[in-house]
Amino acid sequence: MRRTVNLLVNNKLGVLNRMTNLFLRKSLNIEYLTVGPVDDDSNVSMLTVVINLEEDQVMEEMKNQLEKQVDVISITETSSKSLFFSKTYEKQ
């Protein structure tokens, strides 16, 4: 199942690396990723990660680990059907 994780994070050096490291630690391949500031002079970025993962339990663990990070302000997860780019991805 494709899952989309949306993270509001501090727009700081190394934060992307910090987040992707956590996916690596759980051996989860990131299939799709976007990152950018929420507005022009914002200190906050939206990071969107799409992964292919069946187990809800692993997803829960992943979210808990992400949530623990000092640089993560909020986190939401949606199933693949609710975001257009994951649909786009599925077409390929």
Next chain:
Amino acid sequence: MITVEKDQPVKTGQKLSGAEMVIESLKKEQVDVVFGYPGGAVLKIYDALYDGGIPHLLPRHEQGAIHAAEGYARVTGKPGVCIATSGPGATNIITGIADAMMDSLPLVIITGQVQSSALGSDAFQEAPILGVSMSITKHNYQVLDVNDLPRIMKEAFHVATTGRPGPVLVDIPKDVSAAEAVFEYPDTIDLPGYNPAHDPESSAIQGVIEAIKEAKKPVILSGAGVIHSEGHEELTKFAEKTNIPVVNTLLGLGTMPADHKLYLGMGGMHGTYAANMALYESDLIINIGARFDDRLTGNLKHFAQFAKVVHVDIDPAEIGKNIPTDIPVLGDAKEVLTQLLDEELPEADCRTWRRQLDTLQNDYPLWYHQDDDSFKPQRLFEIVHEMTKGDAIVTTDVGQHQMWAAQYYKFQRPNRWVTSGGLGTMGFGLPAAIGAQVGAPKEPVVALIGDAGFQMTMQELAILNEYQLPLKIVIVNNQSMGMVRQWQELYYNERYSESLIPNQPDYVKLSESFGIKGKSVNCEEDFQQVMKEALQTDGPFLIDCSVTPEENVYPMVGPGKGIQEMVGVKP
């Protein structure tokens, strides 16, 4: 350059170098000792340190410095501070950082870095420590503007010591420690993404009470979270009021006095049979501040299969990670226990259960065969316990000697047990004992270390006299990596591949070369006598004690087995 004179307070608006800011920040955080090793990229910081204000210990390897900082943190509950230079200095402390992360020890680590203009150029002594340490720190920083330094130092101490404690690394390029700015140490923290405090929900507290009312076979599992939160007295009261027996994790030893009538011993791979059977058969496991680590649970398939699980943890990521939880209680262990004690706590209806466990305790005590020809290591640990009246600070490495210490040293109170639990680090024991002795200068500290692990960090003998650290070192010498040898005996057809170390140094001469009194013994009588002498000696003392080389640690949960499938439970 403005020089900060010893104990001269920094005036508001005064300009300081980045290096001086580091020292001033440490003073603001009331750091009373720093463990570190100088080098090119931290010369500025060491120059600022030269003006005084904070005592500094110079272990002879950065690994020694970081393990000492861990030992200090473990015994005092205060953050351990470690400084290392860039490149090899920083990479030498990696093991200690990972160790502190696993065992939730508060550390603030300052590493030097090459000039910021040279970052990424493979400059001399450059290592990308920010990236390297990212996955093994609670948080880390690279300071690229000296104006950020006070805030980052403040945040580093805050993050390291709040919530679930952990190591925080601050990487400071050379030019940043040289640059000057006005030093203003912030009073407040602004970290919107970091909310470490959790108030336990009253519904969860009520849920625990209801579960206790229904339980027939309840057991409390207490871990290091109880020690970090200083909730050991509340734990004992809670157990006594509810009449529920207690199992400790390895790192939870000392949360309940070992001679308490409700205490079942340590659980897990080399725990007592009674403790493991209690966990296995229980219908209610109340886990307070433990993380259901695999050495405790054994095969997860069998663990807690009949039990309702209560999990009290300050870290939400731990709840449900390894074991499904019926009643999650998010919060500080002491806080949760206090709230529980404020309620009308029921006494659990478990007379039959208690009787069953008493029988198991009586029928399956820890055992070993006495031997006329060699000195049994288990006896050594019993003697150390007897001679120190169970009240020494004990440090170990990892392996057989660590398990025997956990089994036979009966801890009466917390913060006396300094061991590498999660990471299982050989070479930890001696430097950790140094840090522990620094943190508790008047307390007896005994480092119980295997011969293999001792050889990994034995250079730290060099500083015992220098800093007047009177610790007593006992090398439990079985001329092998005992636990590796044990597994090869049991599971690898006795093919002792690279685990035997017949060629040993002369530890007595070695210690004498560092000006430390040393003696070698190989029987119980001599050990009794020499240990007595060691404890009566004002300074440090090393005992090289030969023990039965082929002795194994029992009882044991084999690899892949459930905790109820212990072997070696009886002679």
